[in-house]
Amino acid sequence: MHIPDGYLGPATCxxxxxVMLPIWTVASKIVKKTLRARQVPMLAxxxxxxxxxxxxxxxxxxGTTGHAVGGVLVAIxxxxxxxxxxxxxxxxxxxxxxxxxxxxxxxxxxxxxAFVLPFVGYYIYKAISYNAPIDSKRRVLAAGIAGYIGxxxxxxxxxxxxxxxxxxxxxxxxxxxxxxYGFKVAVPVMLGEHLLIFGWVEAxxxxxxxxYLQKHSPEFIKESEVANETH
Amino acid sequence: MKLTNKLWIGLGILVILSPLGLLLPEHFKAGSAWGExxxxxxxxxxxxxxxGLEKISSLWNAPMPDYAxxxxxxxxxxxxSLAYIVSAILGIIVIAIxxxxxxxILSRGNE
Numbered sequence: 001m002h003i004p005d006g007y008l009g010p011a012t013c014x015x016x017x018x019v020m021l022p023i024w025t026v027a028s029k030i031v032k033k034t035l036r037a038r039q040v041p042m043l044a045x046x047x048x049x050x051x052x053x054x055x056x057x058x059x060x061x062x063g064t065t066g067h068a069v070g071g072v073l074v075a076i077x078x079x080x081x082x083x084x085x086x087x088x089x090x091x092x093x094x095x096x097x098x099x100x101x102x103x104x105x106x107x108x109x110x111x112x113x114a115f116v117l118p119f120v121g122y123y124i125y126k127a128i129s130y131n132a133p134i135d136s137k138r139r140v141l142a143a144g145i146a147g148y149i150g151x152x153x154x155x156x157x158x159x160x161x162x163x164x165x166x167x168x169x170x171x172x173x174x175x176x177x178x179x180x181y182g183f184k185v186a187v188p189v190m191l192g193e194h195l196l197i198f199g200w201v202e203a204x205x206x207x208x209x210x211x212y213l214q215k216h217s218p219e220f221i222k223e224s225e226v227a228n229e230t231h
Numbered sequence: 232m233k234l235t236n237k238l239w240i241g242l243g244i245l246v247i248l249s250p251l252g253l254l255l256p257e258h259f260k261a262g263s264a265w266g267e268x269x270x271x272x273x274x275x276x277x278x279x280x281x282x283g284l285e286k287i288s289s290l291w292n293a294p295m296p297d298y299a300x301x302x303x304x305x306x307x308x309x310x311x312s313l314a315y316i317v318s319a320i321l322g323i324i325v326i327a328i329x330x331x332x333x334x335x336i337l338s339r340g341n342e
Contacts, residue, residue: 002267003267004266004288032337033341035338035341036341037335040334042235044331048326052319052323055315055319058256059255059258060261063261064262065262067264089333098293098295098298099291169283177283178281179266189265193265217234
């Protein structure tokens with residue numbers, strides 16, 4: 001889902017930088033209020049986890065590849081605003097160091113994967129796990145559903161951003177200047193492959209880690225539940 | 232053991248397994264992620280390389296493009312797997328340093 005340089009025109013790239021600026025500002029203000037020094041290592045682990053899980057490309061045999069993002073899990077455990085910061089750092093390092101995702105598309109990629117994905121996932125998890133005991137199965141299920149829906153909504157947005165390009169930018173004879181595929185191709189492809197395959201990877205990863213923590217570190221789930229309620 | 236230590240170990244295991252993210256797509260002959268093609272793939276797919284895409288796509292030269300060392304494209308999967316693991320470790324170290332720096336600023340004054 002990492003949009004490279006050249007797929008989005010300048011208008012779309014600029015738009016998403018402008019959209020992300022206040023989001024990053026609010027995220028740092030909120031995290032500044034709530035983050036304790038002893039939680040910083042956990043934030044680093046969250047960002048590192050998301051980074052490394054994105055390296056696990058899952059193949060569609062004979063087709064394309066995709067991957068989980070891990071952002072819903074980070075949002076459940078650290079809160080959506082902290083997840084936004086952790087995912088932003090991971091995405092920027094991917095772009096600068098490894099050329100994974102474009103420099104011009106950092107705003108758009110962060111909007112999809114560091115904002116839409118963790119926030120959608122977080123609130124779905126909150127809604128489904130409402131009042132559930134720390135060790136309940138409903139929490140594991142909620143985490144899975146949140147992961148699945150979170151990554152799919154993000155993929156939908158990426159599809160829309162791709163699909164908008166041939167409408168916005170083309171030569172006089174109709175050749176696209178940037179992404180050549182319109183809505184009718186980009187949205188169904190992005191959404192379809194995530195609904196069918198990659199969404200399940202995000203769901204399983206998110207649910208399994210919550211299940212592991214329930215068993216081995218329930219106090220951590222409890223702590224993050226309390227911490228996230230204060231903002 | 233402290234939870235954070237357990238999680239770092241978990242990350243270490245993921246790092247060692249990370250070449251699966253390279254080998255499995257290769258094994259199943261899966262191409263690039265949708266919408267992440269290079270110019271030559273684009274030429275094959277739609278018959279031309281969009282002018283703007285061509286211009287902007289070479290804007291940034293990443294030091295380790297596609298989680299490999301520059302010039303290692305032809306070195307074979309074992310070399311690329313090693314580069315993949317090195318990339319994972321390097322990425323995690325840089326991310327941890329950046330977060331520790333940001334975290335230090337943001338958590339200032341909170342106890």
